[in-house]
Amino acid sequence: MIPEIGHFALALALSLAVVQSVLPILGASRGNVRWMQSARSSAIGQVFFVGVAFAALMRSFVVSDFTVRNVAENSHSLKPLLFKIAGTWGSHEGSLLLWVLILTVFGAGVAVLGSNIPAATKARTLSVQAWISVGFLSFLLFTSNPFDRVFPPPADGSDLNPLLQDVGLAMHPPLLYFGYVGFSIVFSFAVAALIEGRIDAAWARWVRPWTLAAWMSLTAGIALGSWWAYYELGWGGWWFWDPVENVSFMPWLLGTALLHSAIVTEKRDAFKSWTILLAILTFSLSLLGTFIVRSGLLTSVHAFAVDPERGIYILGLLALSIGGSLTLYAWRAPVMEGGGLFRPISREAGLLVNNLILAAATGTVLFGTLYPLLLEALTGDKISVGPPFFNAAFVPMMLVLGLFMGAGPFLSWKRADLAGVLQRVRFVAGLAVLVTLAVWYLISGGPFLAYVSILIAVWLLLATLREWALRIKFMEAPLSETLRRARNLPRASQGMTLAHVGLAVAMIGMIGSSAWKSEEIVFVTPGTDVTIAGFDVTFTGAERLRGPNYIADRGRLEVRRDGEPVTTLYPERRSYPVAQSTTTESAIRSTLAGDLYASISEPASEDAASGEAWTLRILYEPLVNFIWLGALMLVAGGALSLSDRRLRVGVPRRTRPHGDLRLPAE
Amino acid sequence: MIWVAFLVMALVASAFALLPIFRPDTAAVIRSDAVPAVLADQLEEVRRDLDRGLISAAEAKAAELEIKKRILSVVRRTTSEEHGPGAGGGRAGAILAALFVPLMAFGYYTVNGAPDVPALAFGERAPERAEEARIVDLAQQLHDRLQNDPNGGASEGWMLLGQTYMRMQRFEDAVRAFETVADRSDATSATWSMLAEALIGANAGTVVPRAEAAIERALEIDAMNPAATFYAALAESQGGDDAKAYDLLTTRLTEANGYAAWMDSYVARINRLAQATGKPRVAVSDYASEAPRGPSAADVAAARDMSEGDRADFIRSMVDRLASRLEAEPDDLDGWMRLGNAYKVLNERKNAIEAYSRAQELLEAAAQDDPRRQIVEKALRDLQG
DSSP states (O other), X not given: OHXXXXXXXXXXXXXXXXXXXXXXXXXXXXXXXXXXXXXXXXXXXXXXXXXXXXXXXXHHHHTTOTTBXXXXXXXXTTSOHHHHHHHTTTSHHHHHHHHHHHHHHHHHHHHHHOTTSOHHHHHHHHHHHHHHHHHXXXXXXXXXXXXXXXXXXXXXXXXXXGGGOOHHHHHHHHHHHHHHHHHHHHHHHHHHHHHHTOOOHHHHHHXXXXXXXXXXXXXXXXXXXXXXXXXXXXXXXXXXXXXXXXXXXXXXXXXXXXXXXXXXXXXXXXXXXXXXXXXXXXXXXXXXXXXXXXXXXXXXXXXXXXSOHHHHHHHHHHIIIIIXXXXXXXXXXXXXXXXXXXXXXXXXXXXXXXXXXHHHHXXXXXXXXXXXXXXXXXXXXXXXXOHHHHHHHHHHHHHHHHHHHHHGGGXXXXXXXXXXXXXXXXXXXXXXXXXXXXXXXXXXXXXXXXXXXXXXXXXXXXXXHHHHHHHTXXXXXXXXXXXXXXXXXXXXXXXXXXXXXHHHHHHHHHHHHHHSOEEXXXXXXXXXXXXXXXXXXXXXXXEEEXXXXXXXXXXXXXXXXXXXXXXXXXXXXXXXXXXXXXXXXXXXXXXXXXXXXXEXXXXXXXXXXXXXXXXXXXXXXXXXXXXXXXXXXXXHHHHHHHTOGGGGOOOOOOOOGGGGOOOTTO | OHHHHHHHHHHHHHHHHHGGGGSOTTOOOOHHHHHHHHHHHHHHHHHHHHHTTSSOHHHHHHHHHHHHHHHHXXXXXXXXXXXXGGGGOOHHHHHXXXXXXHHHHHHXXXXXXXXXXXXXXXXXXXXXXXXXXXXXXXXXXXXXXXXHOTTOOOHHHHHXXXXXXXXXXXXXXXXXXXXXXXXXXXXXXXXXXHHHHHHHHHTTTOOOHHHHXXXXXXXXXXXXXXXXXXXXXXXXXXXXXXXXXHHHHHHHHHHOOSOOTHHHHHHHHHHHHHHHHTOOXXXXXXXXXXXXXXXXXHHHHHHHTSOHHHHHHHHXXXXXXXXXXXXXXXXXXXXXXXXXXXXXXXTOHHHHHHHHHHHXXXXXXXXXXXXXXXXXXXXXXXXXX
């Protein structure tokens, strides 16, 4: 009964979405308050019923109800409970259900929390959000029903993929989707503004918390995904420019641009049509990502052609929403009034540069991701655009961005005093050069670009801290005054400082772990010594262990530095007999200075008989943990900014005398 | 019960759509209130920044001026549209929506739902698993009995065990069971082709050299064994010679007399090869003039539940059906051989000899090395001698 309740709940959610896609927007154009306000209850109803469906699916996974096809195909009675729960969103159908759930959460969020938004704007926004709901709920019900049944059920489920049994991966899709789909509400706000033909500072403020929330979760999701790849895949890398990664990174880049351009719209009433365009494009990229990942296009263009139903449906949705919104944009954007003027040297100009670079970077990633797909579709050739392309095209842009980013916060609105700014940053610029020279002196190896990158990362870090110091009058006023200022600084501004510092920290981690990484792949027998990055590593042998559902070969590595024992590493190779697969469990000695990372593979075939010879891969990745530390700071910065009271401006409710007569139904 | 739950859910959904009816219809935030509120807050923010010394007095003044200008323009621009005249109406629309929601959901669900399929948690399925365990147990018992038999266990027993293992997908065990029989003198062509099948299954579909040897042996004993030919073709195909595989299968089909179930899998396989080799596609009707004959699955199922006497009658009627069909189509060599064998089993010697004789007449036209000559000659010798 439970799965059918889930199925019926989805049908009800779709019906409510249909109502919400028509009534409120009609009310807004006719001035009918009751219809406008119907958006509120139908948005809540939608999230309720999609939630019921999600809970029903989750319950089916938890109790391993194999009469549900989705459960039978994507779970197994022996899976640990946590991964049964995570299995709910592990499959195509389940992940789309999660997608729709998040979509409705954001819709209901605006319905409930957006009490300061004018009724007409809110009604239009929620109707647009409901159009997306209708599209995806019908996609779910008609092509990817998560509640398809099988009877009689198979004896047990068929999936126990051990590689996917990882906490990082279990949490990764929900966070990514929160970011991806969160931008839907920003898109809806933008389309509503286009329909209304009006966008102003107030609009930018209403949208800001939602953009921030989506951006934060996308940041966290991407960081978590890279962390998972680093620790679980056993390749020792944290970013592979893989299409699945790229499609989540593009909305992040453009979302970051949107976050900044919305500030200009809010403070200066400028960049209005650009902000709208960014809002539309950011969500379009999210849709594109969903399409690429969900249509099977990535596995093979031909696989997509063989079973095109799902792909065509998403493609249709994609064409409709992107094409429709851009057409609307082309038609309505020119009539919007222009905003405040600014000089070439000003905060606005700085943010414009930020936006241009971020947009160009997004275009680069888009090209590198789509080009191989298009080429395969047209000519059948399979090529891969790998890290060399992205490193050559994308990295330099980010370096220029870093350069501007350090200086940007010093600029004032409208017109900035360039000489004054230069004077203020002179000291930190010099310091950054000194630090870079010191690094060069100490390491004197690695690519030249690495030193340029270090220079820029250090510059960004120091300049951001300097700007903060200026604001709180550090060393300029008595300590008590400085502390008072630090406490009273608006949280949005504190958040900015924290996020910018976070990016600098993450950059340092990225540079360190890619430019000065050491790697040894050696063939070892007990007693073999390997020297890497100042560590002496001795392989003392391997033993066979039994886990709960796997058999492991565990190597033992004694690590010493300058003769002093440092640690013992135990890399494992696990084989899971039920799933007939193997995983690499790398052993990592993790410190802020860097990770010593070891993994072992099958005994090399020649000496397999003796069982004593192993292929040992050992890596030293300097500063790699700075990446995730930096990401954490980015997210925390976003949270700090989101908690700023200014984002929660309340307005007095306009009430007439009988307005207080409330019926119990409310 | 489930429909009651659906009804409750539908009512809740309707309520969500109906809710606006009960709301006071005027308590809406309108633009001319909301926008100035945001701008006023910005004004306050500028003052705060000035107090804290974050911005200079001149900057603050300029900012304040600009924000005030914007407030004024918003207030001036407020249009009548937002205070719309229809503010009080719209009840009918909400009621319509409240009716539409359950109707659409029920409409969808009656077409696509599966209300009769019960939920079945893994934990509740202990009896089912017990049944499976029982089959495993029975197979184990049979295995033990055969294993401990001082004479090595009956060949039929081992074959049954092997086939049971095949159904349980325990290919390695099936290989061992079939091998036991294959080593014996009473091994038939079928023993070897089943061994080949088990070996192929154990190697994830690859025809390994041992399987190839088994196929060869099966064909030595009976060149007409369709299973052996099928796997011989598979071996060719995996060796890269799809054309030869195609020829092997079509040749065997040409030799077939009348329909048999295996012909369907042949045709499916041939057509897949046809795609790869560009050779023509085939259909069962090209090789068997009539629709499936012989006992249908239903007949077999019926026979299983019959008493001894009933079963004899049933077999009798089947044999009669075959005999009368052969009267109409006297050229069916395999049919006559099957009929001869059936009479032999029923101990009707005279009829058996007659049937085999008809087969022998037809065989005169067949090739000298047709293996069926030996079978028929041996059968006639046994019956007459």
